[in-house]
Amino acid sequence: MxxxxxxxxxxxxxxxxxxxxxxxxxxxxxxxxxxxxxxxxxxxxxxxxxxxxxxxxxxxxxxxxxxxxxxxxxxxxxxxxxLAFAQGSQEFDRLNQMLAFLNTSYFNAFSPLWHVIEHEVDRSTKDVLTAYGRANVQKTHAQLEAMLGGRDWLVGDRRSLADAYFMGIARWADFHQAIDRRDYPGLNRLYERMASDxxxxxxxxxxxxxxxxxxxxxxxxxxxxxxxxxxxxx
Missing domain, CATH: 3.40.30.10 (Glutaredoxin)
Structure with missing residues (x-):
């Protein structure tokens, strides 16, 4: 198969x-x-x-x-x-650095927001987790915007698997209404470019x-x- x-x-x-x-x-x-x-x-x-x-x-x-x-x-x-780069190359290291950031900091920023949806919590706990989650999402978007550094793609001068993984997580910001992506112009351009792929x-x-x-x-x-x-x- x-x-x-x-x-x-x-x-x-x-x-x-x-x-x-x-x-x-x-x-x-x-x-x-x-x-x-x-x-x-x-x-x-x-x-x-x-x-x-x-x-x-x-x-x-x-x-x-x-x-x-x-x-x-x-x-x-x-x-x-x-889609990727030869092991030992600088591009390989940058790709894995970006994937690791997306897999840890960026992904986990949304965890409090998912917890509110997936578990029954009282209003006070919901408010605290929502505020905490939104603050984390804002922080990691600012960090990722800085890492993007004005480039068109997350790694190098062409699309890579980092951009594919980014797209699967970035859409959660809309789902949870956590940020206005226009506040992060580089990421917003990347998101819109990827959305047409x-x-x-x-x-x-x-x-x-x-x-x-x-x-x-x-x-x-x-x-x-x-x-x-x-x-x-x-």
């Missing part, structure tokens, strides 16, 4: 991995995982004991979890197409179950039951 990406909905950070796979252009399939019900269920935990998305099953049946690991797996396959439009349509056409190697969806049955039959 082609590689399968298990992506989470709604609004999963696996969005960036879908974009990356589209850019890579190699055959792959998708498996839709509803969060938190299916993601935390026993069946999915057979593939990812942590019960979180995304997870990538490679063509030889190996499992890779965590966005950073999945993007680096894709990066190793996409150096010739310009065919792979980004495809990932958005996939999440919302809208009609779409792949510009990459998408071979269709498979169900979690189908994947588990195929693995058991090996």
């Amino acid at each position: 082609e590689p399968v990406l298990f992506y989470g909905v709604p609004e999963g950070c696996s969005f960036g991995s879908i974009v990356a796979l589209e850019w890579l252009g190699r055959p792959y399939r998708l498996c839709r995982i509803q969060m938190p019900e299916v993601a935390s269920g026993d069946d999915f935990r057979r593939l990812n004991p942590v019960g979180e998305t995304p997870t990538l099953m490679t063509s030889d049946g190996q499992l890779v979890s965590e966005s950073l690991a999945i993007l680096n797996h894709i990066a190793a396959l996409g150096i010739d197409s310009g 065919p792979a980004v439009r495809f990932a958005h349509a996939i999440e919302h179950e809208e009609p779409t056409r792949s510009s990459g190697g998408f071979m269709g969806h498979v169900s979690l039951d189908e994947v588990l049955a195929a693995r058991q039959a090996r």
Whole structure:
């Protein structure tokens, strides 16, 4: 079977991995995982004991979890197409530095805001977490704006997997109404540029179950039951 990406909905950070796979252009399939019900269920935990998305099953049946690991797996396959850079190069170091920032500081800035949505909390706790989350989102956007440094892309002079991962997280600012992105002109330009990318439009349509056409190697969806049955039959 082609590689399968298990992506989470709604609004999963696996969005960036879908974009990356589209850019890579190699055959792959998708498996839709509803969060938190299916993601935390026993069946999915057979593939990812942590019960979180995304997870990538490679063509030889190996499992890779965590966005950073999945993007680096894709990066190793996409150096010739310009998605990533050779290990040991300055560009490689900058890409991994940017991915690490996105995966830690930028991602985690939204955690208090997600907690308010995903858990029952009293009004006072909600107000505190919302204020704390918005302050963190503002801080990390200012930091990322400085790291962008007026460039068109997060790393170097062309798009990279960092831009794909950025897009999957940056849209959360709209979902939570946490900031006005126009206050960060460089990031706003990057966001708008990425929003017009065919792979980004495809990932958005996939999440919302809208009609779409792949510009990459998408071979269709498979169900979690189908994947588990195929693995058991090996």
